[in-house]
Amino acid sequence: MxxxxxxxxxxxxxxxxxxxxxxxxxxxxxxxxxxxxxxxxxxxxxxxxxxxxxxxxxxxxxxxxxTNQHVAGQPSHSAFPTIQINNIEQRDPKAFAPDNGYNPTSTLFTPLGTSMIAPELQPIQELQRCIKRVTRRASKQLFEYPDAQGEQTLRSALASHFQYEHFGFLGDELVITNGCIDAVRTAIETVTKEGDTIAIGSPCFSGLLDLLVGLSRNVIEIPVQENGIDLDYFESVLQQELVTASLFSTSNINPTGLTLPAKQKQSLAQLAAKYQTPMIEDDIYFELSHQKQQDLPTKHWDKEDYVLWCGSVSKTLAAGLRLGWCLPGRYFDDYLAKHLATGFGVNGLMQSALAEFINTGDYRRHINKTRLMLIKQVNQYRQFLIKHLPSNAKISLPQGGVVLWIQVPKLNCLELEKAALEKHIDMRSGACFSTHDYFHDCFRINCGWPLYDSLCERGDKAVNKTEVYQQLMSLCEIISEMISTR
Incomplete structure (x- = not known):
């Protein structure tokens, strides 16, 4: 050694x-x-x-x-906010949505609300250079409809990129989409119809719940806790033929930051094949692990091709590119037909620019740098919250991603959300992530913006605190005031 x-x-x-x-x-x-x-x-x-x-x-x-680690003897702040679902229940998410929907559109934007990385931490100049090079070479690309399946250059670049992570597939098996949510939407419309029921993880990303509302699909929530997804509960749902498909995030899940163990991902692929029930895998945070070893998606173990794997660069690079993809497996022909029926392809110039960015190595260098940056920032946010929240608060220990999931007993987080907005602070209450009332005392914050600028000192000696630091401090003060008056 x-x-x-x-x-x-x-x-x-x-x-x-x-x-x-x-x-x-x-x-x-x-x-x-x-x-x-x-x-x-x-x-x-x-x-x-x-x-x-x-x-x-x-x-x-x-x-x-x-940093924070999952080790024996950690303080209570490291405990994962857990839930217990006793009865299997099909629910219409439309009937249980909060007043403003699962993913409320605020009249203001502040860094704590939307899950994303600060633009100043992105490789803007490198990406601009790639776009300029591609634009200079472009001719017919600007005036023709793009390849319906997606530009071959991008599909090949993505296949090579993920093969480096030991996740292999062919570029011809991919379909390029307008972001991950578009990939998921097309997958839902491909394998289900209006009125069908879909199994989802709980808590579930609020944007997916809004999508299911818009598509008129029902849901059954499958608990996802600190040790992963409740596979026994899920299999009982499959055995009773209560769902037409499942929709799960599996790596660095929003809002908890949890990644399902490899054995559970393998089991999910096996259950999909055993019950011949398609599984849509929303893996948008796949590359934002806080560990050195990149986890593999459920799709890796999908020998019978029942998993439709969806991803994007919206969280890793730039949401404005609106570039995502799906690996539809056995549903390829139906997926591509549905994709064509709702559009005429995806911006070819941006596809070529992303392919260039990947092939130059700039994207991999950016990902490696970003993962290290997120380890630092998420830990800074956790230490801040441990110091300023009530002692009985529980704060998730993310294995990846950009968000923290916090539980403060006796706190009404819908009231917190309203009080925060009055102070021009955007955040997400636990009510946004379930059709059940399990997460009324939970909330999610984004950690994608630095708390300190690059010149600051640590802790109490900090001299250059960012505006986000002040917002997080104000949020903690609101929580303390609300708890003290109960």
Missing amino acids: PLYEDLANQFIADIKAQKLSVGSRLPALRTMAKQHQVSMTTVTKTYDYLQQTGWIYAQPQSGYFV
Whole structure:
């Protein structure tokens, strides 16, 4: 074992044993080199390894700090907000939607509400260069309808990109769409009809619930808790033939940040084949893992092609590109026909620009950088909330993605949402993520914007706090006031 890896494993053992607590600072590089009598190169490799495996994060101008981990003995803040569904019930999501819908459209935009990464953290210049190069080469592309299935260059680029992550498929098996929600919508319309019932995870992304309302589909919610999805509950639904299809997010799930274990993903693929029931996999956060090893999607284990895998660059790169995809499996012909019936393809110029961005290596470099950045930011948000929320608050430990899921007992989060909007703060109450009243004391916040600028110091010594920091502080003050008056 290389020396740097041996040193890293010593730190990992200390973190697991809680000899190094969450948020504690590691020795400076020179101090570490002196203490262990090793070179600066070895120390740098040690810290790089710990960052890439998700055990520490770097804070500019301050050093390296221990991240949050799922280890024994964590404080109560790390406990996952859980639910218990006792009865299988088909429900019309339209009948249980909050007043403003599951995904309320606010008259204002603030960073805590919408799940996304701050534009200033995106590779704007690199993407602009790709668009300019493609535009200079474009001729007929600007004046012709694009390939109905999607430009071959992009489909091939995506196939090569994901093959690097050991998830292999052919470009000819893909259909390019206008973002992930469009891919999911087409999948729903391909394998179900109005009035059908679809099994969904609970809590479920609010945008999917709104989509199901618009498509007049009913739902049965399948609990997704800290140890993953309730497979026994799901299989009982399949056995009783209560659903026509299922719709699950499986990696870095919004709003919890949970990733289903590989064995559960494999089981989902097997259940889809066993009961010949299509599964739509919304995997938009697939590439935003906080771990070094990229998880594989359920589609990877789909030997009978019952899984329709949907993804996009809307969360990883730029929502405005409106580029997504679906790997429809055995439903390819019907999916493509449905896709054609609702449009004339996807912007060919933007498809070519994304293909260029992937093929140059800029996209992979961006993803690797973004994952490290999210580890740092999500940990900063968690530490802030642990410090400023009531001691009985429960805060999720995301395995990926850009959001935190918080439960504060006795808090009415619909009232919190209204009070926050009065102070021009956008956030999402737990009511947005279920047709049931299980999450009335939960809410979700986005962690995609920095709390501090790059020049700040850590914690109480911070001198350059961002506007988002002030908004999060105001939100915590509202919660404290609401709790104290109950």
